[in-house]
Structure formats: structure tokens, C-alpha cells
Amino acid sequence: MIRLRNLVKTFSTPKGTERALDGVSLEIAWGEMFGIIGRSGAGKTTLLRTINLLERPEQGSVEVDGRELTRLGESELASARRHIGMVFQNFGLLSRRTVAGNVALPLELAGYPRSEILPRVRSLLARVGLKDKEEAWPSQLSGGQKQRVGIARALATAPKLLLCDEATSALDPETTKQILELLRQLNEELGLTIVFVTHEGDVVRRLADRVAVMEGGRVVEQGRVFDIFSSPRSRTARSFAAELSATPVPEALRFEAQSQPGVGAATLITLAVPGEPSREALVSALVRRFELNVDVVAGRIEHIQGQSWGSLSLLASGAPERIGAAIHFLRERHIGVEVLGHVGRDA
């Protein structure tokens, strides 16, 4: 178990004191894939870096596997850190060492016997799919390959816990998928606990079992990913959920949508529906109960933790108070509703 209790961390900046962590408490179980999500400056990286005390909190405690790291001396802390690997956004490889040399580094620092290092490096490289790159230099690798080396290096001392700081943010979408797949495999095959920071809802959707949502140095909500995204309570979670459920609304309609309704305008609405939405049932409820005219303009189904999650974009027209009542009706049924704007009838 990883237990973070009431962490406070401040930084002095030219503008004054910045509270990067403002009383954060979290518990993460062994074997979990735990995501930390938030907008820029929310405190995600600072929180991640307090787990191995790369950042020392001014208040609060960090307990990993029953040991309170905040109470350890330097040499005990160094040995505790060997059980915690870390992966960085920009890979952090040494350009003057080969791939094998980079992966060997933590083993050399930990004093592994020479005879054990090369076989171990080879098996780590095989595990991350880089068997043939042992002698390559970092400059000869693609971004995805560099991150695989970063992961192999982080796993060198056989940690139980891996901390990933925006591990895929520098990668293209296809490479991101492959690296996320590798992380999931490591979790399943080695039982590795992974705590990762991201500003991308899609990374959380694909990877996390549970997620903590951060705003202004605080965890504003946490829970299972499906629950958080299907019934978000905080502003940040709502905006991530809306991004994830964004249906491919035709560009022309988005462009056309105005913030103020004109006479006879239709309201462009997107709905995020836990489970597979039955378009017909939803549309007919809106038509019958609220006497609206409804056109479905787009829809799709996503999957989170094996559960489906649908989204629909609609153009609804009718009396404004009926549209308001319909939105209220949908929200009461845990359907996320976002009004994108108002579109003239002939649009």
C-alpha cells in the first residue's frame, strides 16, 4: 500500500508562495494502475515526485510498503528508492551511453556484480521489445524506442512501483498506444504497481483502474475511472469527460453555433451516456415528454474498463424552458450534457 497523508508543498516564486500541494491524501493498493489527472499547474508532477521524495513535502507523510519514507535517513532512503522506478516525459537517457549502458546504470549504482549486469540488461531489453538495440545509441532511436529504454532502466532494480510522469506526452498517438499497452502488460505480468501523471483523459481511459483528479494542489475527486468520467463532479473531471465523449460534430455546425439563441434557433447539445445509449429511447423521451424536435447529428461508443460509454450530439428545437427542462431531466439520469451553442434553423 502507498499512503500519502495530508501532503503540503510550497514553492517560492517571484510572484509569491505557490502551494503546489495543498493537503493531499491518497491510498494506492499494490497492483493498481492509478492515474493522476489535471490541467497544467494543478500539482500532478509535484505529487508524483513526493512519492519517492524527489520533492520533500513540508507537511504530511509518505508511506510505501509500511515504511514511512519521510522519516528515513539519506542512505535508507536511497535503498528504498531502488524499489521505486521512474519514467520521464523526455526519457532522460544519457547520450554518451549505449542503450545497454543506460539500462545498466542503476544496476551499477546499486552495486550489482558485473557478471549479473549484462544478462539482466538483455532480459530487460527483451521484455520491452528492444532485443536488437543493445548496442545502439539513444540518438539512433525513435521516441517510442527511447521510452522503452527509459522503462527498461526504471525496471532494472526490479521495483514494485513505477512512477510515470507524462510518459507518452512526447509521442504520437500510435506510439502512445503501444507504450500504454507495454505498461499494461508489465502491470499484468509482473504485478507492477503503476502511478502515472497525465493531462490526457484518453491515457487515463486506456490505462487506469482508478484516478485522482487534481485542481489547484488538491485532489478534488477520486475513484474508479468509469465512475469519475460517467458522473464527474468537479469542473476538471467534467471537462475531461466532455473531451472524451466529444462526438465528431460536423465542423460546419460547430462553426455555426452561436452562444446566444436566435429566433427559431436549435440548440446543439452533446450527451455523454453511461452504457450504450439507445438513440431511439433517448430521442423519443425528449420528443414526447418535452415536445422538442430532435435531430441526431453524430454519435459513438467508447469503452472504459470494459464498460461502454456512449455519446450523442443532437440538435434540439422547441420552447427554451422545455429545452431547459429536458437538460435537467437528462442530468438527473446521470447523463452528461454540454450545450455547444445555438444554430439557425436553416444551418
Ligand SMILES: Nc1ncnc2c1ncn2[C@@H]1O[C@H](COP(=O)(O)OP(=O)(O)OP(=O)(O)O)[C@@H](O)[C@H]1O
Ligand atoms: N521547482 C519549482 N519552483 C517553483 N514553482 C514550482 C516548481 N515546481 C512546481 N512549481 C509550481 O507548482 C505548481 C504545480 O506544478 P506541477 O508541475 O506539479 O503541476 P502539473 O500539474 O504537473 O503541471 P504540468 O502539467 O504543467 O506539468 C505550479 O504552479 C508550478 O508553477
